[in-house]
Amino acid sequence: MRLLTHNMLSSNIKGVTNGFPLQLEVEKMVVKEVAFNGDFLKNIFPKIEWKALLDAAVAMGCGDLPENAEATMLDNEEFLRKFHHALLQLHLEEGALICPETGRRFPVSKGIPNMLLHEDEV
Amino acid sequence: MPSRPEKQAPPEFFYDETEARKYTTSSRIIEIQAKLSERALELLALPDDGVSRLLLDIGCGSGLSGETLSENGHQWIGLDISHSMLDIALEREAEGDLILSDIGQGLGLRPGCIDGAISISAVQWLCNADKSSNDPKLRLRAFFGSLYRCLARGARVVLQLYPENHAQLEMITSAAMRSGFSGGLVVDYPHSTRAKKYFLCLICGPPNLSTTLPRAKGEDGGSCSEESDSDGENQTVRVQERQRPRKKQKMLQLTQVHLRTEPFLGNGYGEPKVYIYSSIAVSILEINLRWMDLHTTWVWCSNLSTLDPMTGFWGFCS
Numbered sequence A: 001m002r003l004l005t006h007n008m009l010s011s012n013i014k015g016v017t018n019g020f021p022l023q024l025e026v027e028k029m030v031v032k033e034v035a036f037n038g039d040f041l042k043n044i045f046p047k048i049e050w051k052a053l054l055d056a057a058v059a060m061g062c063g064d065l066p067e068n069a070e071a072t073m074l075d076n077e078e079f080l081r082k083f084h085h086a087l088l089q090l091h092l093e094e095g096a097l098i099c100p101e102t103g104r105r106f107p108v109s110k111g112i113p114n115m116l117l118h119e120d121e122v
Numbered sequence B: 001m002p003s004r005p006e007k008q009a010p011p012e013f014f015y016d017e018t019e020a021r022k023y024t025t026s027s028r029i030i031e032i033q034a035k036l037s038e039r040a041l042e043l044l045a046l047p048d049d050g051v052s053r054l055l056l057d058i059g060c061g062s063g064l065s066g067e068t069l070s071e072n073g074h075q076w077i078g079l080d081i082s083h084s085m086l087d088i089a090l091e092r093e094a095e096g097d098l099i100l101s102d103i104g105q106g107l108g109l110r111p112g113c114i115d116g117a118i119s120i121s122a123v124q125w126l127c128n129a130d131k132s133s134n135d136p137k138l139r140l141r142a143f144f145g146s147l148y149r150c151l152a153r154g155a156r157v158v159l160q161l162y163p164e165n166h167a168q169l170e171m172i173t174s175a176a177m178r179s180g181f182s183g184g185l186v187v188d189y190p191h192s193t194r195a196k197k198y199f200l201c202l203i204c205g206p207p208n209l210s211t212t213l214p215r216a217k218g219e220d221g222g223s224c225s226e227e228s229d230s231d232g233e234n235q236t237v238r239v240q241e242r243q244r245p246r247k248k249q250k251m252l253q254l255t256q257v258h259l260r261t262e263p264f265l266g267n268g269y270g271e272p273k274v275y276i277y278s279s280i281a282v283s284i285l286e287i288n289l290r291w292m293d294l295h296t297t298w299v300w301c302s303n304l305s306t307l308d309p310m311t312g313f314w315g316f317c318s
Helices: A038-047 A050-059 A071-075 A077-089 B017-025 B027-044 B064-071 B083-091 B123-127 B136-150 B166-178 B282-291
Strands: A023-031 A090-098 A105-109 B054-058 B075-080 B097-100 B114-120 B151-161 B181-188 B197-204
Touching (some): A023 A050, A038 A071, A038 A077, A050 A077, A071 A077, B017 B027, B027 B064, B027 B114, B064 B075, B075 B083, B083 B097, B123 B166, B136 B151, B166 B197
Parallel strands (some): B054 B075, B075 B097, B114 B151
Antiparallel strands (some): B181 B197
């Protein structure tokens, strides 16, 4: 699972009002090369919660991203490369996602988060 | 043994390792899935600017439909309830991210962040109550409600599905409309029982009339490429007598309605607004008409030849 997806996922448990961002528990991460696509990055940037991406990248051992980001920075090639790397190339392979409100643990195995809820959570 | 897979077992059990493998090694299934996905992507009508989008593949299974999305340069997130199917998607090196989840529990995604969604042959699974705690209506509402929320305004969804009957189709479409979607049903190859394919095309929020609306394939009864069976029943679509107060009815030839120059009136969010894009069976038309009940007079034509030649859809005015 890439941080792009992590940035969109939120805890869906019944009664949870603020299920975002899910905290990362990283047991194993991998880096997979992805073709660079500047247009996609510019298109997705307004939808990214920067703080969540920043924290997730740090949890994955990547401290390259700036503390804050604005749309004007998208003209900067160096920034785009870092953004690209954090968003699309870092994969959480083994570990878990933790609901920020309830602490419920959603395990991640072979890169696939298991977001299935128990019956009493629906 | 019932013939429809969703009658046999819940999807997470039906698509076990054997079934998942079978699904992904059959060249016929692969070909059909690829065609359906390409058609769904076409109906999704993303802006033609070459920019790759973030899309959802709902019920992504072994990643066959996602492959089409990747080939077209899009990023995608795939959701499926079958672990075995997702394992095969991994083996096939699907480029999108995979999430094990039950769409009937709602999608756990942030509001407004997704650019569009497709789904191939998945949504009808929601209509089966496998456990007493599974109420199909509630599951459909949870699915469509959460789907609506996670999409960017104006985003589209194309759900290819195999409705078992019209009651089921009505249950699905009304759940979508109640969640705020507008849209309609595209039926490709309506005259062929075997090649006929249903695509529920939804728009998040009020539709934008400036975009081209999709046309169904094979609605002129021409031969369909994928199966040249001779079951063309040559059915003509007629509008049946309606059991409604006369004063509410106002029948016009669609050709008299200038859809492009006179935008539909008075559509607020949440108010049903339906376009039926293609030549469709009467009973489906009836279902759609029922949504219109209170606020509308409707406009229809009595046979296919009066469909708007520019857009190929039936329209309703408020």
